[in-house]
Amino acid sequence: MSRLLVSLIALTVLLAAAPLRAERVKDLASFAGVRGNPLVGYGLVVGLDGSGDQTSQAPFTVQSLRNMLGELGVTVPSNVNPQLKNVAAVAIHAEMPPFAKPGQMIDVTVSSIGNAGSLRGGTLLMTPLKGADGQIYAIAQGNLVVGGFGISGNDGSRVSVNVPSAGRIPNGGQIERAIPTQLVTSNMLELNLHQADFTTAARLENALNLAFGEGAAKAVDAVTVAVEAPTDASARIAFMARVENLDINPGEAKAKVIVNSRTGTIVMGGLVKVLPAAVTHGSLTVSITETIAVSQPNPLAGGQTVATPQSNVQASEEQNRMFLFEGGVSLEEIVRSVNEVGAAPGDLIAILEALKRSGALRAELEII
Secondary structure, eight states, X not given: OHHHHHHHHHHHHHHHHSOOOOEEHHHHEEETTOOOEEEEEEEEEEOOSSOSOOTXXXXXXXXXXXXXXXXXXXXXXXXXXXXXXXXXXXXEEEEEOTTXXXXXXXXXXXXXXXXXXXXXXXXXXXXXXXXXXXXXXXXXXXXXXXXXXXXXXXXSXXXXXXXXXXXXXXXXXXXXXXXXXXXXXXXXXXXXXXXXXXHHHHHHHHHHHHHHOTTSEEEXXXXXXXXXXXXXXXXXXXXXXXXXXXXXXXXXXXXXXXXXXXXXEEEEOTTOEEOSEEEOOOOEEEEEEEEEEEEOOOTTSOOOOEXXXXXXXXXXXOOOOOEEEOTTBOHHHHHHHXXXXXXXXXXXXXXXXXXXXXXXEESEEEEO
């Protein structure tokens, strides 16, 4: 595990030490107004192989089925409580991409909201998908593709792989209504960086002014850069295409260390530095063993046999060396020093936390 961790960190060092290369604006920012819109709906999945909702614990499934059958002209008597093991109530969500037009297809995700064990083999019935304003923008329907499966025994045991209670329907949603965007009517175009950075915003402003003339662009803040655009629709599209393909050198990311305490994974950026510090790390192991000794008297002594417990306590401490971090050491030197000591991933996490608390770690430490 330690060798794998060091290899991953070494790979991070190589990537971080590589020279900066120009990146397209398309990969660093997006135009304001060009975004997707979430859609959500509620529906029924039918055709399950006995793995649907248990109606005693999910009464809304029966209610939904009654309403659906009523709309189709089928009346279920009120005194009849159908046992539906092949029907499941589900929530459907999808994202409507920007500039989507009626008739286009989108992928949808279906998730059980009852106690259905699996949606494998099920079919989603026609379900309207609504936006945040409550209007219907798409219709979802189709056969589910489930990547997981589960097997249950009569004794209550269960084995599952991945999540069988959720699935996807590729091209399962059809757009019924377009969402207007502000991009067509806006006089100014705004570029929003995916990550806030003043350096990148300033460089983007300079690149736009160099390409379209001085004063064409202005950085509003660390995220937004406004640029003047043609008013003609066709000329605007060509202008945006040209902007997207401009190359700029983004600003370097801030020094940061991300630690996953559950898996022992540590990722450190190449700009991480450490002030002069001495670190030693060891562990104390205390072992206590209990044995039973029997005291047996001589045959004619007239005594009694007695069992006496005996405790054996041993303490051992690893003799790890202390290693010194010189001022301004790089990430590569940190990894090499820790690896020479033989620290495990958990030990390295403790060392990083101690360096951060002492103020010697010149980086942001994020533990997830």
